[in-house]
Amino acid sequence: KQEVTQIPAALSVPEGENLVLNCSFTDSAIYNLQWFRQDPGKGLTSLLLIQSSQREQTSGRLNASLDKSSGRSTLYIAASQPGDSATYLCAVRMDSNYQLIWGAGTKLIIKP
Amino acid sequence: DVKVTQSSRYLVKRTGEKVFLECVQDMDHENMFWYRQDPGLGLRLIYFSYDVKMKEKGDIPEGYSVSREKKERFSLILESASTNQTSMYLCASSLIGSGRGHNEQFFGPGTRLTVL
Numbered sequence: 001k002q003e004v005t006q007i008p009a010a011l012s013v014p015e016g017e018n019l020v021l022n023c024s025f026t027d028s029a030i031y032n033l034q035w036f037r038q039d040p041g042k043g044l045t046s047l048l049l050i051q052s053s054q055r056e057q058t059s060g061r062l063n064a065s066l067d068k069s070s071g072r073s074t075l076y077i078a079a080s081q082p083g084d085s086a087t088y089l090c091a092v093r094m095d096s097n098y099q100l101i102w103g104a105g106t107k108l109i110i111k112p
Numbered sequence: 113d114v115k116v117t118q119s120s121r122y123l124v125k126r127t128g129e130k131v132f133l134e135c136v137q138d139m140d141h142e143n144m145f146w147y148r149q150d151p152g153l154g155l156r157l158i159y160f161s162y163d164v165k166m167k168e169k170g171d172i173p174e175g176y177s178v179s180r181e182k183k184e185r186f187s188l189i190l191e192s193a194s195t196n197q198t199s200m201y202l203c204a205s206s207l208i209g210s211g212r213g214h215n216e217q218f219f220g221p222g223t224r225l226t227v228l
Binding site: 031032034036041042043044045046049089091093098099100102103104105 | 224
């Protein structure tokens, strides 16, 4: 059974730093992996989707990588800003169905 | 841009009431999903639908039903609301296929339901 883990559960860094969020999964037979951002009390915003055949995706200051063989994805945030403070969730979709399997999220705080 | 809307941001209902949560998407997506999100439990899938009138149970369907009469609309129904259904409910949609942007799930703003 696929399990998705995000460590750490919470992270606090000063503004301007580059940082990496981690997502690991136990079964490498994934169809894709998606990173989301959630602000308190709000819905989820899709940040990046990486297909299983891809190594990375970039959007602005965000870069997501995927290493299926080691069961890992990272979300790199460059030059962090206070507005980046949110909970970041990763989710994998397996080959076999449409469901997403979710990590518990990393709560990120960027200190001004 | 994909837009997923939910009928209410906040809802307060009494135990035993029948509750309807509505979700509408404007991008002709085939797949639609209902999740609930609770502290410490993360997101859990209640039901999803891959076509009109089609539905599949997720991980926690008990106490819920769904309806998809039109492609753009997916309704979640609590037949008899209970206090343990107090939660944040999130709707999502995605496009089937293998091209760019396909299978990416887009979420609505959420409905925070309180059952008294």
